[in-house]
Amino acid sequence: MWKKIFLIFFIIFIPAVSSSGCSSFNKDKPSGNKNIVIAVSVIGETHDWPVGVSWYAEEEVKDIAAENGWSYEFKVAADANEQSGQIINLINKKVSCIIMLPMDGASLKTAAMAVQDAGIPLVIFDREIPDFAPSATVKGDNAGIGIQTADIFNGMFPDGTKVLEVMGDTSTVPQQRTDGYDETIHDNFTKEQVGYTGWRRDDSRKLFEDWVDKHSQAEIDRVGAIFTHDDEIALGILDALDSYKADKNFPKTFDRLKAIAGSAGSQEMYRRIKSEEKYTIFSLTYSPKMVKKAIRVGESIIKGEEYEEMTIIPTEEVTKRNVDKYIDVNSPY
Template sequence: MSALPDHARRRFLLGTGALGATALLAGCVSNTPPTQANPAPVAAGGDNVAPGPPVTIGFSAPAADHGWMAAMTTNARAQAELLPDVTFRPTEGSADVNQQIAQVETLINEKVDVLVILPADGKALTAVGRKAMDAGIPVVNIDRVFDSPEAYRVWIGGDNYGMGVNAANHIAAELGRRGVTNPVIAEIAGTDSLPLTQERSAGFRAGLAKHGLSVSRRVAAEFTVETGERQATNLLQAASRLDAVWNHDDDQGIGVLAAVESAGRNEFFLVGGAGSRPMMERIKAGGSVVQATVLYSPSMCSSAISLARLLGQSRGMSDLAEHEIPRSITTYSAVVTRDNVDQYLDVGFAS
């Protein structure tokens, strides 16, 4: 996947943003001197673009056996390369939890300044996260949250429930635009045993319910191309008519679309999940059942590296008045359609 410098600069930590600019403008035009009741504008983090003290960031993530997961590591590396004051120390990705724990322990023993950890299993890696924190090494926990808040300094991740809600809102609006009554709505979920899948499905049900709609048919794949194709085939065979489908994951969506094309079905529209570049390109081109995708962007990993840098330099975020990095940051699951796809192509990941 390509590096994302424009996104990193535009959307997150690097540079002065609208809030900071507004504060500066307010300070320039106000004729009222600062008082306790009317304090001067604050930008506690200072200029985050300016180089600071050198920081060594250790990074650990699972094996890149999935397009989204591969993009997480790619984004982390690309963001670190943009920062001249950062030394990036990644471990080799592994699907084995015990191996990931051992790799993190090695980084702790090497006394890196900050750790960025995307755990294969949040519960299993909680103890090693606490070990790092106890050793005075701040931990940036990405996406799969540790069991204890004592195991991390800041968490950054996606909004699985909100992802489901936004998918539902888009589907309801599109069905209304098309004048479809009594729609047959299907859901192709990810791995049902995972909390993230459960949260996405709960948000989808709640979002549809607000519009007086519900899921008519549901199958669960396992975030792979093979299971996506198999479960979509089962769904299409069981349902002679569909009006809308939400597929939780664009990687498994490759298999879903293979099943759709094999069955020759096009009477419905499909909304994807996560925001892969191939899905965005289909959306832009038109002529496909794919009409939208709901972001769960691996750009969060770029932001995690920027957060780690600021933690290592004891800086806050320049657009915020607080002197410290926030405790948690939840990314937003925007809906990407043909109308706005050009705005989001820079965060699309390879499937």
């Protein structure tokens, strides 16, 4: 088996991509299609984005199993312990390949190593496992989200401004977004990290409201933009701003706040971008539909076909100018 690390920027809406470097997996395949089992492990409804992932993942693994005459396993875990147990169970069933969205990379490392020790190919989706090399990784361009957000802010605020950063969690995903932003933003900007939300809308709203309560009008007026790690986080902040606006007795204003950045691909966020009149709201795509690519990589591994070890799906900017292109009434997310 020969290997060459190859980074390919795969656009999710285009089914075919070309590559000049890939790998193949030499694990002995089961003798008949009925013995082949492709397995998918995803996380539960910690927030809305995994709901979309689960919907697309189940749809895709069913399609692949039907196309090839295989069996499939589809597992959804409420927490890291449950997911670890499910992975061990899949190992014991001797499945042919596992595609996993880890609840938390560090917490799932032992289970991932057990998959590897069992000789079962493992495709990691979205959240990477530290100091671990799976058969393949498929993820969105997290650094690109931070870079593009900073580029937009640089253009909007040539003299700089203060930015509030409202984060997702402590996994690799938000850290990469923060790093991309920090490397790109101009020196005349300042940034305050407000805290972690666990990707939850209500937690984001409370975090922002607590920040507002603790800061004076003069301090609020220094903030020109808010960089959030997810559309749900941005929507939580917008919920707070809407509530403040509706309360005629609320003493503080947000007249200097100009821009709010999100990411993911929430249809509610897209509708808000379309209707918003006061703030410049934009979102960088990070579609749950990317999981379909990860499962297709697993299919290629099972078939002994060449595959990319690292697939990074680029992000696209969604603004009032082009949002109609992204609104989809049939989207599960």
